[in-house]
Amino acid sequence: MDIYSMIQTLLNRGIDLGLIEECDEMYARNQLLSLLNLADFPEKVEGSVDVRIPDLLEMILQYAEDHHIVGELDAEKDILSSKLMNVLIQRPSDVNRRFYEYYEEDPKCATDYFYQLSQNSNYIQTKNIAKNINYKTETMYGDLDITINLSKPEKDPRQIALERERKHYVTYPKCLLCPENEGYEGRIGHPARSNHRVIGMTLGQEPWYLQYSPYVYYNEHCIALSKEHRNMKVTPEAFRRLLDFVHMFPHYFLGSNADLPIVGGSILSHDHYQGGNYQFAMEKAQEEFAFELRDHPDVAAATVKWPMSVIRLRSGNPDSLVDAASRVLHEWQGYSDEEVDILAFTDGTPHNTITPIARRNGEDYELDLVLRNNRTSEEHPMGIFHPHSDVHHLKKENIGLIEVMGLAVLPARLKSELEEMEKYLIGEENGLKEYHQEWADDIKARYGAGLHGENVRAVLRQELGSKFQRILEDAGVFKRNHKGREAFQKFCKLFS
Structure with missing residues (x-):
């Protein structure tokens, strides 16, 4: 041609x-x-x-x-x-006009239009997204999602050198999430955005924008971003904005990363949330310990059967839900329990925050509040409630919003490394990485002669899912044992 x-x-x-x-x-x-x-x-x-x-x-x-x-x-x-x-x-004006014409018909029609346009x-x-490896793995907490992220191509060393050379040359837009990226040509070190469009909306009486992630990890993976370039903070106002969004788009969820290092997301410098039209395992997880909120009788509250520590609040009244969530946030920010290694402060430095996720459940609104703590120790220098060193061969990055809900985003290197591990497990010549050796030997010892060419991949995928479960359990502040459950219930009873 x-x-x-x-x-x-x-x-x-x-x-x-x-x-x-x-x-x-x-x-x-x-x-x-x-x-x-x-x-x-x-x-x-x-x-x-x-x-x-x-x-x-x-x-x-x-x-x-x-x-x-x-x-x-x-x-x-x-x-x-x-x-x-x-x-x-x-x-942009025409795209926004058409979006809201569809919205008058039905919110889902509007997002369908914008998602299709963005594709x-x-x-x-x-x-590039089609290159990702995606599957589900069954665990005691439900089917966890596993993604090996192959969608972002490796950079040419010459491009990396140019990016380093020009790092401080231009400061517009201020970051990758600023609305000023719409239509921006791009440059070495800042992605091209000429074909980028955003939808204006109001959340919490502020101007915000809706866009989709260029590298979606799940169906209709969207981003809500503030017009103002400001640090991301989990506050009562953030709860209000999350609920405003799911009121506007009842078929979507919306959540925020935590706002502290280690437990926060990769971009804390611009206030933003992530959402989409997808049901994660955490949403389907059963409620466990129900408790009353004495100041909010119209809000149902319960802990959730999940590897991380989650309080689920539900109400038909979003104002009550914001107030109740704000009370939980306030109590948690100052809460310590040395019996389970939770300290709210070290020399005035705060450690406690929340990863909140909002959704609709019929006529009700729900907020899942995932309790986080970013304290470090000599034994766990990267974080006490962070993936521990024995799972760093798979993932040692922050556990952000997407992982919290049950979707592992794992590095591209694992594609080839797991293929070599499959060969090792069935006795073929291989290039197994040394840092996978202990894990591989453990699997081999447990499965023995039951491993063969026809089942080794399925076995390894199940084992990888089990490792992700462990990663989430590491990040849970109240552990899923008797002592941890009692400590979690003790915290919840503060509100009764």
């Missing part, structure tokens, strides 16, 4: 998917020609009908590299790719 056929095919796909209308075709064609340094276009060009947009873009970018329109670095190609797709997307525009990296 020559470059003109590629352009025509891209235009055809844009029309077919509703990104542009037929009357936009000539304008869009000329914009694409300009970006590719082409001065003319043949009279008769045949476009293909069965090529997906991500594949088309790869072919066009190869042409651009061959003709020295872009260099070899992925960042340069991403910038051009984003610009090409921007030609086929409406302006069709190649903002959501569907081709």
Whole structure:
């Protein structure tokens, strides 16, 4: 397919998917020609009908590299790719207008439209996401989700060097979550966002925006972000914004990472939440110890059967729910129980916070409050309530919102490492990493001759799920033993 056929095919796909209308075709064609340094276009060009947009873009970018329109670095190609797709997307005002027209019909129609647009525009990296390894594994807490993240390509060393060199050269936008990223060309060290669109909304009487994650980890993985660039904080106002969102989009959940290092997410410098149209194992987990809230009789409260320490609040009155959650937050921030290693402060430095998740349950609103503590010790320098050193061969990063709810996001290196481990387990020549040796030997000792080529992968996946369960149990502040349960109930009785 020559470059003109590629352009025509891209235009055809844009029309077919509703990104542009037929009357936009000539304008869009000329914009694409300009970006590719082409001065003319043949009279008769045949476009293909069965090529997906991500594949088309790869072919066009190869042409651009061959003709020295872009260099070899992925960042340069991403910038051009984003610009090409921007030609086929409406302006933000039109996208927002159409979104709210759909919203008047039904909130789900609105998000369906925006999610499809974000995929069709190649903002959501569907081709790369398809590379991820995803499966569920059965545990005593329900089916946990496992993802080995292969969607983000490794960076060229030359690009890494350029990023380091230019690290402090430009400070606009301030971060990857600022709304100023909408339509931003991008640069080395800051991703291309020409094809990025956000939806304006009001949460807690403040201007916020809705977008989707470029690398979705679950269905309709969305991000709500503050217009103001400010640090993320878990506060009563945050509870209000979470409930405002699920009132607006009752088919979505929305949660916040914790707001302290170690137990918080990767970006604490911009106030934001993550949500989507997906039911995690934690949502389906059974309630265990029910207790009354003396100051909020219209709010039901219970602990949850989950490896981490969760208090679930439910009410038809969101105002009462905000007040009740605020009381739990206030008590937890100052709570210590040395019998179970929980200290609220060390020399004035706070350790306790909450990971909150909001959802609708019929006519009721629910808030799951996951208790977190980021204290470290000599034995556990990365965190007492953090994955312990014996599981660092799988994951030692922060346990953020997504993991808290039951979805493991594991590093790409595990794909090849687990393949070598499979060979080791069935006695084939292998390149097993030394840091997996103890785990592999334990599995081999327990399964013995029962391991063979037909079942080894299934066994290893189940064992990986069990390890993720352990990781979550490490992060739980009240352990799931008799002593831990009694200590958790003692805390809950403060509210009765």
